[in-house]
């Protein structure tokens with residue numbers, strides 16, 4: 001494997017260079033959480049790469065909460081922004097991977113997602129300090145990137161230690177080669193230690209694995225367990241809208257001048273009208289059924305299609321839940 | 335090659351409007367904005383109002399595209415306000431066609447209820463187009479009252495076609511009605527086909543689907559030969575938005591027709 005070292009005093013130059021192509025969103029600490037904040041040369045540069053995934057959902061960048069997918073009758077072209085995401089965590093890469101499968105691998109492909117995805121450069125960062133809400137290790141993910149990003153880096157003493165995963169990533173390294181130096185064996189060793197320690201921390205946070213045959217157990221759950229699991233839920237839907245793998249949407253049409261905009265808006269399967277059909281029949285009239293649909297979607301059906309869970313272990317649903325429902329506890333109970 | 339935007343509705347004019355029943359109307363579109371095979375469906379857009387999924391009721395070989403639609407809510411009500419010459423949008427075709435090759439040399443048993451005759455008419459016309467390939471076509475159709483029967487003018491013509499056998503029933507008759515009275519299962523007491531080999535194709539309202547399927551299973555049709563149209567909430571039509579899922583199936587992509595074998599383990603699959 002080839003590594004490239006970006007010395008600490010060159011990080012700003014790198015980000016500045018990247019920002020010439022389009023906005024760069026880099027991870028910053030604010031009010032105790034990390035956020036992907038747009039780089040602004042006139043503002044202080046305050047990167048924070050050690051913290052866990054951002055508070056916000058990464059899916060905003062690929063599938064915004066509202067985005068135009070067509071205009072008619074005049075078929076105007078819809079453009080996709082060029083953007084760089086800098087400091088994305090491994091769990092969120094799994095989120096992108098899940099979306100890639102749905103929107104790029106499953107026929108027919110979604111040209112709007114494709115355009116956004118192609119115009120986005122993803123630069124991920126190792127995750128040395130997992131939090132109590134994290135459980136990427138329970139869904140088969142390491143706290144560092146192994147694919148999906150264009151570039152990944154580990155923050156070490158002397159700077160950021162990069163590796164490339166894609167052609168796009170290699171081209172960036174080439175373009176900015178003057179900023180990078182050759183790392184030494186000690187740097188690689190340091191990376192190994194950081195990774196090993198992160199994995200150990202995650203094991204300590206989540207000692208218990210999910211049961212074998214989880215997909216089947218979720219499908220065969222008994223009603224009483226579902227009732228208990230959802231008992232405290234206030235149906236705020238925060239777990240759905242903060243989740244990087246929830247992908248449900250609706251198409252809604254709005255008049256705009258002479259043309260009409262077809263807008264894709266996020267939807268959520270906890271809404272009572274979500275699956276209702278013309279005439280008023282509803283396949284999931286009871287909240288228990290809708291509550292469990294989320295689990296079936298992520299742990300049974302997606303697993304049946306792709307042999308990975310549509311859950312990244314990011315823990316956003318746990319940290320955002322008003323009723324303090326922890327998805328791990330529910331899955332451990334099965 | 336230009337990338338086709340699957341969310342773009344192709345503007346198409348309404349050519350003719352044919353009232354079928356007090357609540358069901360056939361919309362004939364001008365030409366064929368999309369091609370389709372029997373069983374596939376399309377999303378129709380009423381400009382500025384929105385979309386809903388419908389299956390063409392015309393023959394896949396016909397020049398114009400037709401839809402037979404029941405007025406039930408927001409989009410369909412807006413559609414019923416339109417006049418010949420008005421423009422709508424069409425996206426599709428979506429979903430899988432009926433496996434007509436597998437029906438060859440067989441008796442085909444078609445059961446419909448209410449507006450469920452729409453997709454079945456398209457299937458029927460596709461079969462008739464190549465009638466030499468099939469042994470015989472049976473249609474069993476039920477409506478609430480004689481007034482609610484769709485394609486009233488066409489059915490007598492179809493009855494004259496060789497190798498076609500059509501029986502109708504209405505839940506409630508009137509003075510003019512000379513045919514059978516009773517729910518659809520009254521014309522399913524006698525099943526004149528070889529249930530070991532014949533495919534049976536069903537489309538209708540949820541409760542009708544449930545009872546008819548029960549009856550067909552009881553009559554001995556093979557689970558994998560019972561083809562059922564699934565009405566689910568749909569938005570994208572291309573397996574992305576997740577609305578139409580029933581069990582592990584995306585009805586818009588794996589359906590809209592699934593077999594009883596596919597769905598029999600799902601609790602209340604038709605609702």
Ligand SMILES: Cc1cc2nc3c(=O)[nH]c(=O)nc-3n(C[C@H](O)[C@H](O)[C@H](O)COP(=O)(O)OP(=O)(O)OC[C@H]3O[C@@H](n4cnc5c(N)ncnc54)[C@H](O)[C@@H]3O)c2cc1C
Nearest residue numbers: 273276278279386387388389403404407408409410452590
């Ligand atoms: C594959 C397929 C083929 C079909 N073919 C035909 C056909 O050939 N002919 C035919 O007549 N019908 C057909 N249908 C049924 C047809 O699609 C429905 O009747 C149609 O969608 C009704 O639309 P509507 O807006 O008029 O009804 P509405 O009842 O107003 O709305 C139906 C849709 O809007 C949503 N909705 C409405 N109000 C609310 C609310 N308050 N809260 C949340 N959601 C709401 C529902 O979730 C539902 O998706 C088909 C359906 C499918 C799936």
Ligand code: SF4
Nearest residue numbers: 053091127130134136
């Ligand atoms: S889930 Fe894993 S990768 Fe994501 S923030 Fe937590 S430790 Fe990092």
Ligand code: SF4
Nearest residue numbers: 243311312314315317
């Ligand atoms: S279900 Fe919860 S932990 Fe899993 S990906 Fe969604 S928000 Fe993250």
Ligand code: FES
Nearest residue numbers: 571574575576586
């Ligand atoms: S209608 Fe969107 S997934 Fe089937």
